[in-house]
Amino acid sequence: MEDRVKPLEGVRNFRDFGGYATPNGVIRPGLLFRSGHYNEATDKDVAFLDSLGVSYHIDLRRPDERDRQPNRWPAEHVEQISHEGGREEVPAHIAALQGDNVTPESIEGYMTKYYRAAPFKEHHIALFRAWFDGLAREGGEGAAVVHCAAGKDRTGIICALTHIVLGVDEKDVAEDYILTNEAVDIDRFLPEARKRFNEALGANHEADVYRPFMGVRDVYLENAFEVMSDAHGSPRNYAREVLGVDDEMGDRLKKRFLQT
Template structure:
């Protein structure tokens, strides 16, 4: 089953529906989309987006990220509601600051990402964005697209939580998260990323660094879920206590998403 949807200027665009669920009804296709940012979207990409029936777009990026790569205006028809946050993160070092200060070893990038996953789900900024995402998921009639910069880390966690609510099996939750690891995409971006790091720092990164910038590791999602469980006992406890998701909202989400 092909979930990846090709775009000219939007990376990592996928339908994250279509999985079996514990209740047997299955997750519907055409309602849940995830991607990287749309700052480089072509005219053809924008037209393609309008054909997906999007009601809501959730942009998880920080304000400075949105300023660097602003989205282009919707070409025709009613624009979807766009959910963003102007708040800054509280607990995570700025990515560009880290690159400049790093020794550019693969180990340092892995440690950065591990710490990021350990703190991001509990950061008030993402708690607020995740809450508004789930509120929209419970109430909107159309499709929802969630994205960050690369569509892999912040987006990966929120998609995994969505799958958990729907009753998707753990192995499928992990498989969807790891689908970001496209070797063709990684190879295409490697030289550009190395060039950017060299331009920014005057140094070249170790070869192993690229995998952590472009891809994801199963241990990262495990780290996020472990942090959630330490703070709230379980994923369901986090969704109830931190996100504020009610039993009625969960049923509304399942009613919309399940076949």
């Protein structure tokens, strides 16, 4: 799928994460989408998004994030799921950027800790379960979208789990995850992000301090998979035991989303 990444004007990292091969067929394109938030979606973006036939939308952001950047899309007729848990007065990534010893290495450490904690946060579990429940619902139709603020960390974890449940191999799971770095064009936007963050923080951090907040590294997702495996034997078992994606649900998902 050469056109996997959709170049929208005000929405970062919007892409189709179907089209990957599995032992039982290829994931149907045009049914599973992932992205960042929709606060800056333009009218042209909204018209394009409306054309996709989305019927189910999961917003993984915390309530304080939604308050700061409310979505301009989707329309009310789309089923929209969010959660009121996890509110932060000072976002953890902002706290990590404050102080006198902020370096690229300290932010890498923050990202490692985040990925090791994220699979077991109660509000994440509730939303991850809701994602799979919605996809597997009897009679479900239309496309589905899952997103967070940047569409890379929380979204990256749940999309990787979706691929695993559907049978995508490890190489393609990692490929879709790392595609964020191309989709958000980090090198182009990093100077702008540095300026914006530094002004907000009253800081003068170098650009590479902010790189982990814009992109991803394989090791981040590997950390999430490691803690799932430590607790449950494998990421697939995590989906089964924590998110309720048993074999029967997995078969329903494959029936709906795979084409042979």
